[in-house]
Amino acid sequence: MIEIKNLTKYFGLKQAVNDISFEVKKGEVLGFLGPNAAGKSTTMRMITGFIPPTSGTAIIGGSDITKSPINALEKIGYLPENAPVYPEMTVRSFLEFCAEIRGFSGATKIKKIDETIEKCFLKDVTYQPASTLSKGFKQRVCFAQSILHDPEYLVLDEPTDGLDPNQKHEVRTMIREMGINKAIILSTHILEEVDAVCTRAIIIANGHIVANDTPDQLRARSGLHGAVRLVLLNANVETAQNHINTIPGTKEIEIIENKNDRLTLRIYPESVTVPLANKVLNCATENGFQIETIHTEQGRLDEVFRMITEIGEARSRLDRIVTPKSSS
């Protein structure tokens, strides 16, 4: 288990991370979300011991990163932001170096390296110096380095940055598979990634945690959640509106588009606990409307993200106004 306890970081007077605490258990893939400069990379750098926290700590599988960093680091695989790789080294010699540092030698070392090269699709570039590789390959080489020793805990800072859609898919599949028996923290600002791989998401803004929930729960915070989207053919706007308004539980009808004999409506419920779709369907068939599509909206993560992070920013601005002395 990775336990993050009251991590706080000041750069000079500027507060980058403010009292962050959370846990990641094995079997979880935690998505770490936030706008740029929200403190994602700083937090990950503190978890992996690259920068010392101003206060608080991270405990990785029972080892405190500030007190016994080497024990803690042995259990971690870390992919830093921008995936640094020694430019003059070939992919293979770089992985050999990392394997040796991780304590592998002889046949096990070769086996580990071969496996990792296979897993990360690096076969074609094995003997190429890293300086000649494209961004996507460098990313994968550095990713390979982080999983080489099959660590219990993985900290990945933007693991799919710079990859093409196919590579992104491969890496996400790999992360999801590894997530079954590892504890993984990954930062990203791609929201579809959260859906694709994460079992839980933490959103931070201005160094504060503003949300900590499963992707589905987060989506449920969206104003769209539970709304019914309906596309009718050859329908009159006013008659449609009048009929739908009679359905009990309808709060509001939004006309999204009306052209080419196709009317798109979104019907918001008064409460998400009352399923609306069935009622809308009945009403439409009773009144002889031609339905093209109907579905219930799950809510959109990007909308929730924007809503939450903007509130977070406002709150931390307020913090600064209310307590100007204590933060300096």
Add this chain to the structure above:
Amino acid sequence: MPRTLRNTKIIMLRELTGYFGSPVAYVFIVIFLMLIGFFTFSVSHFYEAGQADMRSHFEWYPWLFLFLIPSVAMRLWADEKRVGTIELIMTLPISLTEVILGKFLAAWIFIAIAQLFTFPLVLSTMYLGDPDYGMIFCAYVGSFLMGGAYLSVGSMTSAITRSQVVSFILAVVACLFLVLSGWPPVTEALVGWAPNWLINLVSSFSFMTHYQSIQRGVLDLRDIFYYLSFIFFMLYTNGVILLIRRS
């Protein structure tokens, strides 16, 4: 093998293969040999002096090292910071001491390799006369130790910045001071206002004072201790700087 030794060796070998994997090593060795050859033969007149010793060769080391060693050392940490690999190496399960030592030793061995290529000069001296081998051996040891001292300064300045140029300039200035601190114009500037012990202290810090006695064939333990403790102190400072600068 104890863990520390193993890790230091892995880091050292990685660094050394890094040197020889890039043109830096070959350019450095060629330029070093060309310059030392030029000074030994054309300026100090090795042949014309008619003496079977290598003093005309070794007297140039402090000055050549002054520029050449900072150029080797400048990339040690500045480059790791620029490329970002410092984040990788500092988050591997190894101690900072192991990384600093491994990198330092690799650079030191590299300089020793460059020095080894001056062996034809020893052969010439042997062929032309009957040199004092002890003295030549001492001079090699002395210049190797002095090279280590230069290198430790360069490693330290390299940790301060991510710019290799800044690191180079800082190292040259610091080394120049250490070379000249035993030189009369520098000590004279202190005479009159500084207490005697300070003047003695400053001049005893000079690379020159310690190098000259070794070069003359006197392998004094105090001189060896001076260089080794100097290197230790600089590398320790190097570590402190890295720890402070990482946040």
